[in-house]
Amino acid sequence: MTNNSIAETGQQYIMNTYGRFPISLVRGKGTYVWDADNKQYLDFVGGIAACSLGHSNENLIQVLTEQAKTLWHVSNLYWIEPQVQLAEKLTAATGMDKAFFCNSGAEANEAAIKLARKYFYGQNQSNKNEIITFKNSFHGRTLATVTATGQTKYQKGFAPLAPGFVYADYNDLPSVEAAVNENTAAILVEVIQGEGGVIPADISFLRGLRQLCDQNELLLIIDEVQTGVGRTGKFLACQLYGIKPDIVTLAKGLGGGIPIGACLAVDKVAAAFEPGNHASTFGGNPLVTAVACKVTEIVSKEGFLKQVEKMGDYLGEKLLALKDPRIVQFRSRGLIQGLEFEREVKDLVGICMKKGLLLVNAGPNVLRFVPPLTVNEIEINGAAAILKQALQEWE
Ligand SMILES: Cc1ncc(COP(=O)(O)O)c(C=O)c1O
The missing domain is CATH 3.40.640.10 (Type I PLP-dependent aspartate aminotransferase-like (Major domain))
Incomplete structure (x- = not known):
């Protein structure tokens, strides 16, 4: 099935409780997921902070x-x-x-x-x-x-x-x-x-x-x-x-x-x-x-938690470096981070998705980052680069 056909059938048979994007994620590995049309995404939603060790962890x-x-x-x-x-x-x-x-x-x-x-x-x-x-x-x-x-x-x-x-x-x-x-x-x-x-x-x-x-x-x-x-x-x-x-x-x-x-x-x-x-x-x-x-x-291992802290700091640096004038505040603890903007971020989330980065809002004006705890520097660099481009397109 394709993204479109899954969405159409879903609309027919699933109760309308979620505002869904018109894609269906069918496969995942680590911090990456693929949709039914085989498009790849960096997943900084992680099932909303659920996929702590990434997708399909060995x-x-x-x-x-x-x-x-x-x-x-x-x-x-x-x-x-x-x-x-x-x-x-x-x-x-x-x-x-x-x-x-x-x-x-x-x-x-x-x-x-x-x-x-x-x-x-x-x-x-x-x-x-x-x-x-x-x-x-x-x-x-x-x-x-x-x-x-x-x-x-x-x-x-x-x-x-x-x-x-x-x-x-x-x-x-x-x-x-x-x-x-x-x-x-x-x-x-x-x-x-x-x-x-x-x-x-x-x-x-x-x-x-x-x-x-x-x-x-x-x-x-x-x-x-x-x-x-x-x-x-x-x-x-x-x-x-x-x-x-x-x-x-x-x-x-x-x-x-x-x-x-x-x-x-x-x-x-x-x-x-x-x-x-x-x-x-x-x-x-x-x-x-x-x-x-x-x-x-x-x-629970000390080394794992230290790495979460390290990647949290790294992600934080990248987000702070965006320096977009529409950012009101940056808030973070480890790998739960939020960028508050002066207006709703819904369209920005959509632009990021089109460019291959999944993000979720937290309240109307806050972009939330809750990637798998196993996320690495290369993936963070990739996400920051997409977000930077998306901000340029976001009017
Ligand atoms: C702090 C907090 N408590 C409770 C819940 C509800 O969890 P669930 O959706 O698994 O019922 C959530 C979900 O987002 C949450 O963030």
């Missing part, structure tokens, strides 16, 4: 095919060996004590929200069920997580929303202090607002949240769905800030492109979940956890 292919020949799926009625191994690796990499596995970022946040409420319910404080989240945040599309998401554009048309969420201003500690009351259970926060425009938390803000939680006996839930698993040059972005959450959620990069989510918690909090409280048929199944184990093993 290590992951090997693990996936071995596991596929052994056991695909069994129920969580039984212990699942790769799931147990993954939990051991993730708790070591994050300083958390226990894991719950699911299939996406939204589900990981659902688990975190339920766990926080159950924790206080178990202490006869069921009034403590409110979660403070932030304006401009993004936590998912299920009814609870879209309510947690502090952006009305994602919520419109889906009322009634889930009760128990209040919104404070990001990077504004007094606004959070003002929102805390006797019903507050937890604060749910992204270390970098990814979908919101690649906006990092200030160090004093994040440390202030930790302190506020300690002083008021609240739980700090950090959503690392986009920033976790090495994206920032640390296994968790909050490790850049020296902060330890009570609950942390992961997804995207954890599976290297295989659908998985994880909710990790410290023992005291994790103990609130008892058999029957929460579950997922496919959560943590052998196929996905075998792959995620390999991803975690590779990404």
Whole structure:
């Protein structure tokens, strides 16, 4: 099939929930992908920060095919060996004590929200069920997580929303202090607002949240769905800030492109979940956890994380060197980077695509760069050269 025929058939049979470009990617290797008409692209979207080790990574292919020949799926009625191994690796990499596995970022946040409420319910404080989240945040599309998401554009048309969420201003500690009351259970926060425009938390803000939680006996839930698993040059972005959450959620990069989510918690909090409280048929199944184990093993290595930092610096230099007068601000942590322009970047993304570079926006005015963590200097040079040409054509 060609790009056109796939798009036409898709329009006929697929629900219209995504604004899609008229191409279909059919093959990938490393940082490159090819469409159905065999056009090659440098992929700086990486499945939106999911393809952490690039496309068709040899290590992951090997693990996936071995596991596929052994056991695909069994129920969580039984212990699942790769799931147990993954939990051991993730708790070591994050300083958390226990894991719950699911299939996406939204589900990981659902688990975190339920766990926080159950924790206080178990202490006869069921009034403590409110979660403070932030304006401009993004936590998912299920009814609870879209309510947690502090952006009305994602919520419109889906009322009634889930009760128990209040919104404070990001990077504004007094606004959070003002929102805390006797019903507050937890604060749910992204270390970098990814979908919101690649906006990092200030160090004093994040440390202030930790302190506020300690002083008021609240739980700090950090959503690392986009920033976790090495994206920032640390296994968790909050490790850049020296902060330890009570609950942390992961997804995207954890599976290297295989659908998985994880909710990790410290023992005291994790103990609130008892058999029957929460579950997922496919959560943590052998196929996905075998792959995620390999991803975690590779990404946790000090040398790998140092290289992410190095490539992040290199990409940052290239982007800063563009010096386009329409750039308002550059923001970055490792290999999650954003160039904010004075106007919408949609057309610029389209021009880059035509020239063979895939990028994604983060909010209307921000060009986001979330390539595979395995990206190299040659690929970064290639992307910067295309972007430079595209900027010249962008009117
Ligand atoms: C910070 C954050 N949380 C949650 C989600 C939702 O993840 P998923 O699309 O896997 O449900 C996203 C997705 O972009 C995200 O960036």
